[in-house]
Amino acid sequence: MAPSMLVDQLNGEQVDVPTKSRSSDRTVITASSPNPSLQVTADHQLKLVDTPVYAPRRGEVLVHIKATGICGSDIHFWKTGRIGSLVFEGDCIIGHEASGIVLQCGEGVSHLKPGDRVAIEPGVPCERCFLCNEGRYNLCEDVQFAGVYPYDGTMQRYKVHPAKWLHKLPENVSYAEGALLEPLSVVMHGIKTAGLSLGRGVVVCGAGPIGLIALAAARASGAHPIVITDLEPARLAFAKELVPSCIPYEVDSTKDAQANAQAIRALFGSSEYVAPETVLECTGVETSVCTAAYTARRGGTVMVIGVGKAIMHNLPFMHISLAEIDLRFINRYRDTWPPAIACLSGGILDLKKLISHVFPLEKAQDALHLCADPRNGGIKVLVVDEQETSL
The missing domain is CATH 3.90.180.10 (Medium-chain alcohol dehydrogenases, catalytic domain)
Structure with missing residues (x-):
C-alpha cells in the first residue's frame, strides 16, 4: 500500500x-x-x-x-x-x-x-x-x-x-x-576517537556484530595488519570470510591475559615498533580489556567500545601507567549518521x-x-x- x-x-x-x-x-x-x-x-x-x-x-x-x-x-x-x-x-x-x-x-x-x-x-x-x-x-x-x-x-x-x-x-x-547504521555509528565514533593510522597494526577484540563491523571499518580505514580475536572458532571463520586479509586469533581460556597478549603480539613480528598501535576492544569483558592493555605497544591506544560490567577490579593499572597506554572509552556516537550513510551508499563498506x-x-x-x-x-x-x- x-x-x-x-x-x-x-x-x-x-x-x-x-x-x-x-x-x-x-x-x-x-x-x-x-x-x-x-x-x-x-x-x-x-x-x-x-x-x-x-x-x-x-x-x-x-x-x-x-x-x-x-x-x-x-x-x-x-x-x-x-x-x-x-x-x-x-x-x-x-x-x-x-x-x-x-x-x-x-x-x-x-x-x-x-x-x-x-x-x-x-x-x-x-x-x-x-x-x-x-x-x-x-x-x-x-x-x-x-x-x-x-x-x-x-x-x-x-x-x-x-x-x-x-x-x-x-x-x-x-x-x-x-x-x-546505528552499530556502524558506534564503531565510527570509536575509530575516530582512537585515531587509526594508515598502515599501522590494529587488534579487534571480539567477533560479535560490533567487532565484525570494527574489523571491516578498520580495513576500510587503511589499518594493516589486523588481528581479530574471539573464543569461538565459527565467529573467527566468519570474520575471515568478511575480511580475508585479517588474522584470526582464538583466545585460549586456559591462559591469562598476559600470555594471550604475548601470543597476539607475536602475530605482528618480534619488533616493538610493529606491535599493534591500536586495540579496539569490542567485548567489554574484563579479561579481554586486560588482554588489550597488554597487547598494545608502549604508548599505544586501547579503545574500549564494548559495554561491560559496572565495576572492573583487575585492570593492570601499573602496566597501563608505565607503558603510557592511552585507555579510552566512548559513549554511543555523535555526528556519525551522514558519513555512515555515505560509507554504505558509496560502497566503502558492505x-x-x-x-x-x-x-x-x-x-x-x-x-x-x-x-x-x-x-x-x-x-x-x-x-x-x-x-x-x-x-
Missing part, C-alpha cells in the same frame, strides 16, 4: 491518552492497523502487545518502522534489567537500531515528507546543557534514548520521533542496511553479510530468544515489518 493511502487510514478519530500514560500529553490516532510492540517488563519477561499510535507534534514525524536490529544491550536489559545506571523500572518497548518510512509530519517539519525512507538516530538530547552546546550531545545526561526505560524503542510498527534525528536513506541503501536471521515483527520474541543463545549462530538479527511496503 502506498504511504499516502496508509496516512489516510491513520487520519481517524483522535482521543486523549489517559493521564497515567508516560505520553499523557499526546494524542492517539485511531488506526485500522494495529501497532504490535515488543516490551521488556520490569520482571525480565518479554511480551508482544498492541500499543497506541501517536500523532506527531510540532517538529516530529510518524514513522512506520520497517527494520530493527537486535543489540546486545536489548538482551542485557531483558535478562538483567539494567546496564550500569540505566534501569528498567517498568514495561518498555525495546529496540534502537532502526529504519523506516515517513507516514506523517508534524507542524514545522520541512525537510521530510510522507514516503521518505529514513534511518533513526535513537538518542534525543536536551539541546540545552553545556555538553549539547559544545556539540558533545552523546554525553547529555538528559538524553531520551529509544528503547531505554522509560522511552519506548523501535520494536513496534509505528513510532513518533523528532524529525531532526531522522536521516534520509539513498535509494541504494535498503531498510535492512539502514538498521545497521555489511549485508552480517545479517544472519530475519524475523517478522509478530515473531519478535523468537528473535530475542535466538539472540540470547550464542549456540544459535546469530550474528546480526533483524526484526522486520513487511506490511504495506517491503524491504
Whole structure:
C-alpha cells in the first residue's frame, strides 16, 4: 500500500491518552492497523502487545518502522534489567537500531515528507546543557534514548520521533542496511576517537556484530595488519570470510591475559615498533580489556567500545601507567549518521553479510530468544515489518 493511502487510514478519530500514560500529553490516532510492540517488563519477561499510535507534534514525524536490529544491550536489559545506571523500572518497548518510512509530519517539519525512507538516530538530547552546546550531545545526561526505560524503542510498527534525528536513506541503501547504521555509528565514533593510522597494526577484540563491523571499518580505514580475536572458532571463520586479509586469533581460556597478549603480539613480528598501535576492544569483558592493555605497544591506544560490567577490579593499572597506554572509552556516537550513510551508499563498506536471521515483527520474541543463545549462530538479527511496503 502506498504511504499516502496508509496516512489516510491513520487520519481517524483522535482521543486523549489517559493521564497515567508516560505520553499523557499526546494524542492517539485511531488506526485500522494495529501497532504490535515488543516490551521488556520490569520482571525480565518479554511480551508482544498492541500499543497506541501517536500523532506527531510540532517538529516530529510518524514513522512506520520497517527494520530493527537486535543489540546486545536489548538482551542485557531483558535478562538483567539494567546496564550500569540505566534501569528498567517498568514495561518498555525495546529496540534502537532502526529504519523506516515517513507516514506523517508534524507542524514545522520541512525537510521530510510522507514516503521518505529514513534511518533513526535513537538518542534525543536536551539541546540545552553545556555538553549539547559544545556539540558533545552523546554525553547529555538528559538524553531520551529509544528503547531505554522509560522511552519506548523501535520494536513496534509505528513510532513518533523528532524529525531532526531522522536521516534520509539513498535509494541504494535498503531498510535492512539502514538498521545497521546505528552499530556502524558506534564503531565510527570509536575509530575516530582512537585515531587509526594508515598502515599501522590494529587488534579487534571480539567477533560479535560490533567487532565484525570494527574489523571491516578498520580495513576500510587503511589499518594493516589486523588481528581479530574471539573464543569461538565459527565467529573467527566468519570474520575471515568478511575480511580475508585479517588474522584470526582464538583466545585460549586456559591462559591469562598476559600470555594471550604475548601470543597476539607475536602475530605482528618480534619488533616493538610493529606491535599493534591500536586495540579496539569490542567485548567489554574484563579479561579481554586486560588482554588489550597488554597487547598494545608502549604508548599505544586501547579503545574500549564494548559495554561491560559496572565495576572492573583487575585492570593492570601499573602496566597501563608505565607503558603510557592511552585507555579510552566512548559513549554511543555523535555526528556519525551522514558519513555512515555515505560509507554504505558509496560502497566503502558492505555489511549485508552480517545479517544472519530475519524475523517478522509478530515473531519478535523468537528473535530475542535466538539472540540470547550464542549456540544459535546469530550474528546480526533483524526484526522486520513487511506490511504495506517491503524491504
